Every structure is written in C-alpha cells, then in structure tokens.
Amino acid sequence: MAQLSPHVRNVPANQIREITQAAWATPDAVVLSIGEPGFPTPPHILEAARATLDRDETGYTPNAGIAPLRAAFARHAGAASGMDISPERVFITSGAQQGLHLALSLLLDAGDEVLVPNPGYPTFAMTAKLLHAVPVEYPLYPDNGFQPRIEDIEALLTPRTRVLLLNSPSNPLGAVFSRELTRSLVELARRHDLWxxxxxxxxxxxxDVPHVSPLTFDGDAGERVxxxxxxxxTYGLTGLRIGALVMPAGLEQVASTVMESIVSCVASPSQYAALAAxxxxQDYVxxxxxHYRANRDAACAVLDGKGIPYLTARGAFYLWADMSSVTGGNVRAWTNRFLKEESVAVAPGTAFGSIGEGWIRIALCGDRAELLEGVRRLPLPGHPA
Known part of the structure; x- marks a missing residue:
C-alpha cells in the first residue's frame, strides 16, 4: 500500500479519546473524561432547524454564512468586547475546530511557529502540525496558577514565530485571564508583530470573574486578533457543528477562498438553529x-474531604486535580488502570502537555450524582488505586 504523508503518520493519538472510548466499552462506567453538555436542546432551536428543512432551504449559502447569523455573532462579540464589530468581519464555521484550522491556515506557512499553551487543548498542536507548522509550547506552571507569564512567552520567540494562541477560559484548566493579563498579551503580540x-x-x-476577550484591546477594525x-x-450544540471567526477587517475575500476549498459553507439548518440560539x-445558558458552578462546588467539597489538591475552576466546566502522589509518574497509564479497577474515566493531564503529568481533568458538565460517585472513587493521596 502507498504510504501516508509523514506529517499525518506522526500525529500522536488523542489521549482524551483513548480513555473515553475505553470507558464507552466498559459496562456501567462513570465517564468524566469528555466535555459533552447533557441538557436537552431548547425547542426553539430544534424548530428553527426543522423549519429550514421544511421550506427546503438546503442549497449553498455564502461561504461566510447567512447574513442574519453573521450579524447576530457580530452583536454577540461586540457586547462581550465593548467594540463595534461589523458583520463583515464574521465568518461562520463548522464548529470551533474547523474555525481553528481555517484561522491557522490563513496565518501559517510551512516551518512557521505557533505558540500554544502547555497544558492546553491537544488539537492546537495537532492542527499546526497538519499545516506543516511548528507548535512551540509556552508553559503554564502550577506555581503561577497555570496562567501565562509574559517573560516565558518572550523567551520562546524566534524570527519564525507568527501566531500566539490563547485560550481563556481554559480547557483543561478552568483558568481565566484577568483584564490586565489579557491586555499585556495583546501588547506583547503588538510589540513583536504576532497574530x-x-x-x-x-x-x-x-x-465570579469576567470573561475578557483580546478583541477588547485590538482596535475598532481589528489589527491582529x-x-x-x-x-x-454555550447551547449544547456539539453535533450541529456551528461556530464563527471574528477577524480583522480586510480578510474577508481570502477567508472565503480558503473556506471554499475546505467545506464551501456550513449546513443551512445548523446556521438557522444557531441564529435561533x-x-x-437565553434560559439554557x-x-x-x-449547573456547572454547583457541580464544581460539590466536586471540590469531595476533593477537599479527601485532601486532593486542585486548581479552583474560574471558568469552563472542568476541574484540574493533582493526583501525582498516586500516579507513579505516568498519569496516562494510571487513568487506564483506574478505569479498569474503579470503572471511572478521567482525562490524563498529559493529554494536554508535559506539565500535565500527574494531573487529571474531570468534566463537570454531566449528572451531579454520577460526577460525585466518580470523584469519591479517587484514591486518597499516597494510596494508589
């Protein structure tokens, strides 16, 4: 058989999917390894998708998406950032992952470097590698609350550095950037001419803390964010695959051309469902x-009772817990043993980078009783499962 491209053969396995698929094959397993919202989709969103099919609006849409949805995302992003966002700057994508691929496709050439967080979501680095770019990890250390430090990022810059990738609220950490840190990160990018x-x-x-978008500090028309x-x-629409990119003015035509070569446009029922959402x-949100806050508080109470250290989640719906006293220096192997012995799946911290060794990510988005049952089965510090 002819060989696949080396850059595809060398993409590492996704450890989140590894443990989750093993859990799905385990009868009665408590699955806390994946972030899947569990609430029913609001009826008005489902009706909007059905109505699109009923009126047979199933043809192509513009590459950038239907105009009402672009305008709705522009209002949403403008309200969050305090900026006046033009709908022309909004590009509808097939979920955040396709949006990430599209954004990096616009910015990176082969051999270019993109700064990604460690710990951080694994597809950040995977996407860069699929584009023949080089992911360079900037550290998020426990002693700094897993927040980035400007000096650590600046120390990694080279003439090939093109992009700084940020994630707040963070998956897997639940950490949230302050307004001051967000401003400093945008200023760093401006100083070094980074996207x-x-x-x-x-x-x-x-x-208990606000979300601050880097858009807030990027100027009226956008400059580099x-x-x-x-x-x-936000609305539990993981299967509808709907997201958006808010781009600086002037990128509309090139983004449309690249989108045409990837998926052409997002499915129209998903777009009208998103518009309804x-x-x-907004009761769902x-x-x-x-629910996520209450689950966080309840799970933290169990961890406190066990003496298990953790990072207090200020956002997202994950809890980042330190199990290093029981994992023996190999948290990936430990999570697989824990699943076999206790029928509980948690994501190993190394799925998100080397600094995650000894840590686990616990998804807080599901049923509270199941969540607490899974957390109660975690071993006490110094007592391996």
Missing amino acids: IVSDECYEAFTF ITSLTLSK LTGP ANASA
Missing part, C-alpha cells in the same frame, strides 16, 4: 452555568 488566535469556546461560563467562537458548549431565549 493572536483566541479560542473562546467557554466564554459563556465564568464564575482572530477570535474563535462556538455554540457547541443567539437571538432567542443561565441554567447550564448554574
């Missing part, structure tokens, strides 16, 4: 946020 790609999948879910938004987490009742 910023800001993954804001979890923008709707912060607890591309923001990736999605409705997958953004413009209709408020209820989901309250």
Whole structure:
C-alpha cells in the first residue's frame, strides 16, 4: 500500500479519546473524561432547524454564512468586547475546530511557529502540525496558577514565530485571564508583530470573574486578533457543528477562498438553529452555568474531604486535580488502570502537555450524582488505586 504523508503518520493519538472510548466499552462506567453538555436542546432551536428543512432551504449559502447569523455573532462579540464589530468581519464555521484550522491556515506557512499553551487543548498542536507548522509550547506552571507569564512567552520567540494562541477560559484548566493579563498579551503580540488566535469556546461560563476577550484591546477594525467562537458548549450544540471567526477587517475575500476549498459553507439548518440560539431565549445558558458552578462546588467539597489538591475552576466546566502522589509518574497509564479497577474515566493531564503529568481533568458538565460517585472513587493521596 502507498504510504501516508509523514506529517499525518506522526500525529500522536488523542489521549482524551483513548480513555473515553475505553470507558464507552466498559459496562456501567462513570465517564468524566469528555466535555459533552447533557441538557436537552431548547425547542426553539430544534424548530428553527426543522423549519429550514421544511421550506427546503438546503442549497449553498455564502461561504461566510447567512447574513442574519453573521450579524447576530457580530452583536454577540461586540457586547462581550465593548467594540463595534461589523458583520463583515464574521465568518461562520463548522464548529470551533474547523474555525481553528481555517484561522491557522490563513496565518501559517510551512516551518512557521505557533505558540500554544502547555497544558492546553491537544488539537492546537495537532492542527499546526497538519499545516506543516511548528507548535512551540509556552508553559503554564502550577506555581503561577497555570496562567501565562509574559517573560516565558518572550523567551520562546524566534524570527519564525507568527501566531500566539490563547485560550481563556481554559480547557483543561478552568483558568481565566484577568483584564490586565489579557491586555499585556495583546501588547506583547503588538510589540513583536504576532497574530493572536483566541479560542473562546467557554466564554459563556465564568464564575465570579469576567470573561475578557483580546478583541477588547485590538482596535475598532481589528489589527491582529482572530477570535474563535462556538455554540457547541454555550447551547449544547456539539453535533450541529456551528461556530464563527471574528477577524480583522480586510480578510474577508481570502477567508472565503480558503473556506471554499475546505467545506464551501456550513449546513443551512445548523446556521438557522444557531441564529435561533443567539437571538432567542437565553434560559439554557443561565441554567447550564448554574449547573456547572454547583457541580464544581460539590466536586471540590469531595476533593477537599479527601485532601486532593486542585486548581479552583474560574471558568469552563472542568476541574484540574493533582493526583501525582498516586500516579507513579505516568498519569496516562494510571487513568487506564483506574478505569479498569474503579470503572471511572478521567482525562490524563498529559493529554494536554508535559506539565500535565500527574494531573487529571474531570468534566463537570454531566449528572451531579454520577460526577460525585466518580470523584469519591479517587484514591486518597499516597494510596494508589
């Protein structure tokens, strides 16, 4: 058989999917390894998708998406950033992951470097590699609350550095950037003429702290920030694959050309469902946020009782817990043993980078009783499962 491209053969396995698929094959397993919202989709969103099919609006849409949805995303991004965002700057994508691929396709050439967080979501580096670019990890250390430090990022810059990828609220950490840190990161990019790609999948879910978008500091027409938004987490629409990029003015034509070569356009029922989500009742978002906060607090209480250290989640719907006293220096292997012995799946911290060794990510988005049952089965510090 002819060989696949080396850059595809060398893409590492996704450890999140590895443990989750093993859990799905385990009878009665408690699955806390994947972030899948569990609430029913609001009826008005489903009706909007059905109505699109009923009127047979199933043809191509513009590459950038239907005009009402672009305008709705522009209003949404403008309200979040305090900026006046033109709908022409909004490009509808097939979920955040395709949006990330599109954004990096516009910015990176073979051999260019993109700065990605460690720990950070694994597809950041995977996408860069698929584009023949080089992911360079900037560290997020426990002793700094897993927040980036400007000096650590500047130390990694080379003449090939093109993009700084940011993620706040963070998956897997639940960390949220302050306004001051966000401003400093945009200023760093401006000093060194870098693009910023800001993954804001979890923008709707912060607890006692605000979400601050880098768009806030990027000027009226945008200068160097591309923001990736999605409705997958906000409204539980993971299967509809709907998101958006907010780009600096002037990139519309090239983005349309690149989009045409990838997927042409997003499915029209998904676009009208998204329009209904953004413009209709917002009860789902408020209820989901309250549920995630309550799940976080309940899970933290169990961890406190066990003496297991963790990072207090200020956003998203994950809890980042330190199990290094029991994992023996190989948290990936430990999570697989834990699943076999206790029928609980958690994501190994190394799925998100080397600094995640000894840590686990616990998804907070599901049923509370199941969540607490899984957390209760975690071994006490110094007592391997």
